[in-house]
Amino acid sequence: MRKTTGKIVVFLTPALIFFLTVFLYPIIRTATMSFFYVENITSGMKDWSFVGLSNYVKLANTSLFRTSMWNLLRIWAIGGLLVLGLGLMFAMILNTGVRMKKFYRAVIYLPNIISAVALATMWLQFVYSTRFGLLTNLFKTMGIDSLAAVEWTGPGNKFWALLFAYCFGMVGYHMLIFSSGIEKIPAEYYEASSIDGANILGQFRHITWPLLKGVLKTNITMWSISSVGFFIWSQLFSTVTSDVDTISPMVYLYNQVFSAGNAITQRDAGLGAAVGMTLGILVVLVFVAVNLFIRDDELEF
Amino acid sequence: MKRIVSLFLMAALLLAVVGTVSAEGKTIVYWSMWEAAEPQGQVIQKAVDAYMAETGNKVDLQFKGRTGMREGLQPALDAGTVIDLFDEDIDRVNFQWGTYLLDLEELAKAADYEATANAGLMAVARANGGGTLKSIPYQPFIFNYFYNVDLFEDAGVTEAPATWEAFMEACQKLKDKGYIPVTSDDAYVLLTMGYHLARLVGEEQVDKIVKEGLWAEEPAVLKAAQDFEEMAKKGFFSPTIASSAFPANQNGELALGEAAMYLNGSWLPNEVKAMTGPDFNWGCFPYPELEGGVTGLNHANFGGQVYGINAKTEVAQEAFDIILKVTKGEFDSQLSQESMGVPSDTNNSQWPDSLKNVKPVYDAITKAYESDPAIRFSWGAGIENNPDMTPIIKQEVQKLFSGAITAEEFVNNLETASSK
Structure with missing residues (x-):
């Protein structure tokens, strides 16, 4: 018994220390920091000034932060529907015995291995360019002048331009997760249902969808985490100064903590910590909601 | 014996380390x-x-x-x-x-x-x-207007404009000749408003406007917006001023000789040299003086x-x-x-x-600073001093410059956005 306890201690202690220092300590420090004014992210606690809930109150009252949260919600909900919907559709098509499955899968996944900087530059400076862009030329060729004249990166349109470009790069990743889930479903289920007269839609509704709930949960959680951390694409679509259309809470946080623009402005790591805590709580809420509403423990296969 | 050899080797190692x-x-x-x-x-x-x-x-x-x-x-x-x-x-x-x-x-x-x-x-x-x-x-x-001298000459603008009237005249001549008088990208477009406001009321007041939300209270904001509304109506801004993602217009319209002016830093010629080639004839002039304004040609960000x-x-x-x-x-x-x-x-x-052509402007401004330190603007003459407002101001400026909103709407939108 003593030997076993010793082994447990020996094997668990490094992991425990690792968890406490790398995860728990930063969470506690960030949570504490969110109630203080802290000029520099590495300032010692002696330099912190207690401000109570005022960082959270300020966030609630700042229209730019509210806008960033609205952008985040749209990215999560609309982008989520688009990415997960397309990801599921492609995964299903690829698992119907289509020829050159590996090739198509690789093509759909390809944007994931290209740097976001390269992808965003392609979208911004080529696809959306009103000077020589793909869309402008395409619509001109088709004779649809009203669409050819659209300024895709102008105020009001830039959010959609960003969202579409971002989703384009994300579909493949979620398709792979769905695909791995579909591949796990025994082929006999489909064979039996075919013999019983089920068509593809029926198979999807009664076999694939119920058995993919676990994978769907994973995908929603992964999508939520990546949405909350939405940063690089926003930065790439609005270099130097942020845009109303593209600002995300993470970019807002970054600007506040690092005074990231060209103007030298007051830094506030405490406010940034409050943003971080708000986003952290959001992820937890989504995780709880997903577990509550999508139950995958009813079926075993 | 072994001990002696060991000591000898240790000493040699130590010497080697010290020597290194x-x-x-x-x-x-x-x-x-x-x-x-x-x-x-x-x-x-x-x-x-x-x-x-x-x-x-x-x-x-x-x-x-x-x-x-x-x-x-x-x-x-x-x-x-x-x-x-x-x-x-x-x-x-x-x-x-x-x-x-x-x-x-x-x-x-x-x-x-x-x-x-x-x-x-x-x-x-x-x-x-x-x-x-x-x-x-x-x-x-130095941060001021950079321009294509050849386009100016072609349009019959023989002198860099020092006043707003001269600036508008130059824009008209350039426009008549088929050039885009003024272009910019989303990274810099906001700074034109900063300079214009600072010409009218000084940087300190610009700082107050953006931090305290004095968009409706400070009459200079409406005045500045009206000046730009007029420019937009006359087609003096690039048609893509509201949508150009940096560096599309500096690399395109300006560098390729379609647009004449760009408010930017003296790093601009370097950034676009791959597009302009060595023969591009660069000019530089200070942001023009405005009637009734409180700052002059030497006031600039440098x-x-x-x-x-x-x-x-x-x-x-x-x-x-x-x-x-x-x-x-x-x-x-x-x-x-x-x-x-x-x-x-x-x-x-x-x-x-x-x-x-940048040297005379740079020399005049740095020389003037020695006797009057107040001439130095900070970045954008303070227009980006409130990070909670910068993206919002930028968007309204883009809309104003593209003619999508009026001067009054510009003021009202920012007044609303800055009231908590």
Whole structure:
């Protein structure tokens, strides 16, 4: 018994220390920091000034932060529907015995291995360019002048331009997760249902969808985490100064903590910590909601 | 016997280590804001290599980029990382990292540094350092209108406009000739509003407007918006002014000779040189004066990158010697030519050809600063001083410039957005 306890201690202690220092300590420090004014992210606690809930109150009252949260919600909900919907559709098509499955899968996944900087530059400076862009030329060729004249990166349109470009790069990743889930479903289920007269839609509704709930949960959680951390694409679509259309809470946080623009402005790591805590709580809420509403423990296969 | 051999070997090892240390000299850690592939990074690397070859000292030169410096320098210094020398913007180094800086007065005096330095720029560094020299400027810049002289001449504009009336006249002539008078990108478009407002009411008031939300209370905002509304109506702005993602218009419309003017820094010719080629005829003029305005042609944002030495360094003299290597003589000249930038060393009177028309403007402004420090605008004359409002102001400016909203709507939208 003593030997076993010793082994447990020996094997668990490094992991425990690792968890406490790398995860728990930063969470506690960030949570504490969110109630203080802290000029520099590495300032010692002696330099912190207690401000109570005022960082959270300020966030609630700042229209730019509210806008960033609205952008985040749209990215999560609309982008989520688009990415997960397309990801599921492609995964299903690829698992119907289509020829050159590996090739198509690789093509759909390809944007994931290209740097976001390269992808965003392609979208911004080529696809959306009103000077020589793909869309402008395409619509001109088709004779649809009203669409050819659209300024895709102008105020009001830039959010959609960003969202579409971002989703384009994300579909493949979620398709792979769905695909791995579909591949796990025994082929006999489909064979039996075919013999019983089920068509593809029926198979999807009664076999694939119920058995993919676990994978769907994973995908929603992964999508939520990546949405909350939405940063690089926003930065790439609005270099130097942020845009109303593209600002995300993470970019807002970054600007506040690092005074990231060209103007030298007051830094506030405490406010940034409050943003971080708000986003952290959001992820937890989504995780709880997903577990509550999508139950995958009813079926075993 | 074995013990004797062991002792002998240990002594030999010790001697070898000591010998190696003294032979290698001192090590200076230098964090730079440039990227290794940029012209500035390449020349600095050459200067550092030359310094190492001459002194035997080792320089650990790390190119961190702007983002790397802004995110990483202060945490690294707080964590005790050895960084002896670093560079960044003149305001950021002094205002945000001022407590980490070594006072350089004695080192500069000993090297007679200021004998061949721009007095105005040194005065800015000293003012930013709280009255003492804590940073050494290099790669000076000036932020004003940059224009295509050939297009001006073709349109019959013989003189750079000094007043708003002359500016509007020039725009009309350019427009009539088929050129786009003014262009910009989303990264800089907001600064035109900053300069215009600062011409009318001064930077201090611009700062108050953006921080206190005085958009409706300050009549100059409506006046400025009306001026731009008129420009938009007359088609003086680029048709893509609201949607151009940096650097599309500077690389396109301006560099390819379709647009005439761009409010930007003196780094612009360098940034677009691949598109313009060597024959582009650059001009520069100060933002025009406005009737009833409180600031004149010499009021502008100018500055440079600066070197700072860590107050805790043990190699202050060596770090300063690297500064001398980069900012004086041969390598300063190389830096200027390679990056199409303004030289720091006043003995390097040969400016890059592309900046020959910038020199009179730069000289006048830096000279004027010596007697009147109030002429120096900070970035955008304060228009970006409230990060909670900057993206919102930018969007409204884009809409105003593109003619999507009126001057009154501009004022009302910002008044609404800034009221909590």
